[in-house]
Amino acid sequence: CQASTDTHDTSFRKDDLPAHGVSEVIVGVLGGGQLGRMLCQAASEMAIKVMVLDPLANCPASAIAYDHMVGSFDDSATVQEFAKRCGVLTVEIEHVDAATMEKLEQQGVDCQPKASTIRIIQDKYLQKVHFSGHGIPLPDFVQIDDLEGAKRAGDLFGYPLMLKSKRLAYDGRGNAVAKSEEELSSAVNALGGFDRGLYVEKWTPFVKELAVIVARGRDNSISCYPVVETIHKENICHIVKAPAGIPWKIRKLATDVAHKAVSSLEGAGVFAVELFLTKDGQILLNEVAPRPHNSGHHTIEACYTSQFEQHLRAVLGLPLGDPSMKTPAAIMYNLLGEDEGEPGFHLAHQLIGRALNIQGASVHWYDKPEMRKQRKMGHITFTGPSMGIVEARLKSMLKEEGSESR
Ligand code: ATP
Ligand code: MG
Ligand code: MG
Numbered sequence: 001c002q003a004s005t006d007t008h009d010t011s012f013r014k015d016d017l018p019a020h021g022v023s024e025v026i027v028g029v030l031g032g033g034q035l036g037r038m039l040c041q042a043a044s045e046m047a048i049k050v051m052v053l054d055p056l057a058n059c060p061a062s063a064i065a066y067d068h069m070v071g072s073f074d075d076s077a078t079v080q081e082f083a084k085r086c087g088v089l090t091v092e093i094e095h096v097d098a099a100t101m102e103k104l105e106q107q108g109v110d111c112q113p114k115a116s117t118i119r120i121i122q123d124k125y126l127q128k129v130h131f132s133g134h135g136i137p138l139p140d141f142v143q144i145d146d147l148e149g150a151k152r153a154g155d156l157f158g159y160p161l162m163l164k165s166k167r168l169a170y171d172g173r174g175n176a177v178a179k180s181e182e183e184l185s186s187a188v189n190a191l192g193g194f195d196r197g198l199y200v201e202k203w204t205p206f207v208k209e210l211a212v213i214v215a216r217g218r219d220n221s222i223s224c225y226p227v228v229e230t231i232h233k234e235n236i237c238h239i240v241k242a243p244a245g246i247p248w249k250i251r252k253l254a255t256d257v258a259h260k261a262v263s264s265l266e267g268a269g270v271f272a273v274e275l276f277l278t279k280d281g282q283i284l285l286n287e288v289a290p291r292p293h294n295s296g297h298h299t300i301e302a303c304y305t306s307q308f309e310q311h312l313r314a315v316l317g318l319p320l321g322d323p324s325m326k327t328p329a330a331i332m333y334n335l336l337g338e339d340e341g342e343p344g345f346h347l348a349h350q351l352i353g354r355a356l357n358i359q360g361a362s363v364h365w366y367d368k369p370e371m372r373k374q375r376k377m378g379h380i381t382f383t384g385p386s387m388g389i390v391e392a393r394l395k396s397m398l399k400e401e402g403s404e405s406r
Pocket of ligand 2: 169170171287
């Protein structure tokens with residue numbers, strides 16, 4: 001199924017009607033970046049109150065959140081204080097204090113997804129051990145503790161070899177490739193040394209990268225968004241195409257793997273499952289994010305229920321919404337930061353200027369306090385009647401050959 005709502009009972013019962021509006025429960029979000037901001041935007045449509053905890057006074061979510069507590073989401077006392085003010089605690093980043101979440105759960109605080117899920121996912125090695133133990137296909141991997149261990153892994157898996165930090169990884173910061181045994185020590189150094197906690201993965205020569213956003217309700221109902229193709233540049237998500245241009249059988253396999261992966265985790269919310277498609281038609285899991293994700297930004301314009309609304313519905317115990325696409329095709333293009341300079345001359349600003357003149361283009365700017373090289377500053381989603389047309393719309397923004405504009 002492309003968008004499976006099979007296990008989700010959408011029948012309407014009068015008793016389910018909330019007493020006041022959609023929900024009176026205050027949703028607390030650890031993190032106030034762009035994902036927190038877009039959660040707040042979705043919440044405002046239904047008058048759901050979202051509070052964020054973020055150390056930056058002018059973080060992207062702060063301007064539109066119901067409330068913003070300035071503080072660290074990785075500090076135990078701060079998270080405990082924050083939790084007192086909310087009815088349900090969720091995350092927009094997995095690098096939070098899992099031990100505190102576990103303690104809060106024991107004290108009766110409602111965390112969605114569960115602290116156990118955050119603990120597994122925030123350590124990429126533990127995540128791999130967990131998923132392989134649940135029979136999910138993934139690239140071969142092994143922990144490395146010293147250079148000898150890294151060499152043994154190189155002998156076993158061959159080169160290039162992917163070295164990864166277990167923790168605090170995002171946007172490829174935490175990955176280093178060794179093309180040969182000679183490059184192993186520089187790759188280890190680039191990741192901060194063995195003390196950081198490292199493991200290696202067998203190189204996967206994928207033909208495409210795919211992703212599936214999977215929503216899980218508090219009643220354990222599961223609903224999958226259509227499979228998308230993600231295109232990365234220098235380890236950072238660059239473009240997302242929805243739906244992915246893949247045969248039906250691959251779509252089904254990718255959805256089944258994503259469904260199985262999320263079923264093995266505890267708690268409600270949306271989860272993003274990143275996948276590799278190999279030449280011989282295998283689907284291997286790369287990693288899972290326990291929250292809304294870059295591969296689901298197009299759902300704001302392209303799906304009946306966006307991933308952000310879906311996350312709120314899930315954590316609040318409301319019925320899950322319809323994940324299917326309401327436009328035939330969509331492309332999301334990330335606006336990445338460049339070195340600081342004259343604002344008007346940044347490529348991102350020029351692209352926005354052009355996008356405002358293109359049919360079916362929606363501009364999102366996260367209003368981050370400062371621009372930094374390779375930082376996600378915003379994104380643009382193109383929707384349209386076919387993939388060919390949305391591709392032409394993207395090309396016209398990028399001023400490439402064969403473009404179409406209004
Ligand atoms: P994110 O921002 O998605 O959290 P991350 O820092 O956790 O990224 P990964 O998802 O592990 O990093 O890897 C980033 C990218 O590097 C992948 O999307 C893929 O393009 C490439 N990559 C990762 N692992 C492998 C592998 N084993 N073989 C080949 N390429 C890989
Ligand atoms: Mg990651
Ligand atoms: Mg990733």
